[in-house]
Amino acid sequence: MQAALESPSELFAILSVVVAAAFVLVSSFVKTMIPLRWLAIGSNVGFVAYGALHPSYPMLLLHATLLPLNFFRLAEMKRLTRRVEAVRAEGELSSVWLRPYMRAAKMRKGAVLFHQGDIGDRLYMLADGRIELVETGGSLAPGQIFGEIAFFSPDRRRRLTARCAEPCTVLSIDESTVKQLYYQNPAFGFKMIELVASRFAADVDRVNADLAKVRAERDQLAAKLAESD
Incomplete structure (x- = not known):
């Protein structure tokens, strides 16, 4: 711990993994997909930072791979929601x-x-x-x-x-x-x-x-x- 406090990069790595773990914990209580994707992206960023600074290459590779996938799914869900909103004024399920x-x-x-x-x-x-x-x-x-x-x-x-x-x-x-x-x-x-x-x-x-x-x-x-x- 003393070494981590003395090294800014180690301190940042520890803070990153703590925040990422917190995002994972919060995601257990979230039910809708868009907030879940944002939390997944946040946890991916935190684990990538930890994996790069600590370093832990398996963690870095895993979350560096998951990050663009989560961005893609988030964009997909946002497109879906916008398409629904675009026709919402019709007011009929038709x-x-x-x-x-x-x-x-x-x-x-x-x-x-x-x-x-x-x-x-x-x-x-x-x-x-x-x-x-x-x-x-x-x-x-x-x-x-x-x-x-x-x-x-x-x-x-x-x-x-x-x-x-x-x-x-x-x-x-x-x-x-x-x-x-x-x-x-x-x-x-x-x-x-x-x-x-x-x-x-x-x-x-x-x-x-x-x-x-x-x-x-x-x-x-x-x-x-x-x-x-």
Whole structure:
């Protein structure tokens, strides 16, 4: 310690590794990606300084390699956030929000995008054509987003089978990118929750309508039976 205090370079090396270790410790409590990348960059700089001044060449080589990688990932995340902010004014979770991150695919009639019970790993939007929901007999029109329920369900399973009722153009985005958008932009997260809530509300309305229809038919049948008596 006395030698370190007498040597400015040794003192700077010790301070660098202490600060780097502190960044690593703080990163254990951070949940979002951009602050994590900044902390990783700070710790890389500290360990590079320590490795160069102490010297410790394996540490220097490791963190000198990780530093540009962390800068690249940080720039990537910032670009992603800026792209979301650029379309935020639209206020709708639609193609305006998601199209920059989606890939298009042409699907033939009868092609199945996913089966009931499959693990959900992609979010979809129908650009052209018509998608049939096999179990309910419903269908989706161009512009509709689907496949998001699996991302929020505990088992991540598909609840329905989606099949092309005619030739379709389908856009899709992978789960990893959806999660990045969700965690990095609260507005996007709320729009996703609104979409899921609207799906459940529509399901409840459909069930209530079916129940009302069954009750009406039951009442009509009961009235006819009463008249026959």
